[in-house]
Amino acid sequence: MLKIPDSIHDDLIAHAREGFPLEVCGILGGTGDTVSAIYRMTNTDASNEHFMMEPREQFSVVKDLRAKGLSMLAIYHSHPETPARPSQEDIKLALTPLVSYVIISLANPTKPAVKSYKIHDGNVEPEPIETIKY
Numbered sequence: 001m002l003k004i005p006d007s008i009h010d011d012l013i014a015h016a017r018e019g020f021p022l023e024v025c026g027i028l029g030g031t032g033d034t035v036s037a038i039y040r041m042t043n044t045d046a047s048n049e050h051f052m053m054e055p056r057e058q059f060s061v062v063k064d065l066r067a068k069g070l071s072m073l074a075i076y077h078s079h080p081e082t083p084a085r086p087s088q089e090d091i092k093l094a095l096t097p098l099v100s101y102v103i104i105s106l107a108n109p110t111k112p113a114v115k116s117y118k119i120h121d122g123n124v125e126p127e128p129i130e131t132i133k134y
Helices: 006-019 055-067 088-092
Strands: 002-005 025-031 034-041 071-079 100-105 113-120 123-127 129-132
Touching: 002 006, 006 034, 006 071, 006 100, 006 113, 006 129, 025 055, 034 055, 055 071, 113 129
Parallel strands: 002 034, 002 129, 071 100
Antiparallel strands: 025 034, 025 071, 100 113, 113 123
16 A cells, blocks of 8 residues: 555646646655655656656656655656556556556546556556545
């Protein structure tokens, strides 16, 4: 289970809406199974169908996580027009072991969906998200 504070959950949706119609992406950091930090990243692909995080930003995030004693818990991105489930490309590119993959769908703009998955060797397992109050 991935525990996400309400404020970060809201920020995920806000980021997806701000980037619409393109995909947005980022990293969630924290300890154990609880997220405590969100890092919005630049989608260098500037596409509505896929994303690529800016490498220098990724490096900076990893340094910041280490400095704060946090771990990378999840990689997130949006699906502007499709459901919150991994595409074949998402599955193929899920190469970071032990992290969650969070997808924010704006397919229904009035009711965004945020879902998490564990993806390993092409196998996709839905992961519950608990929103918590901080």
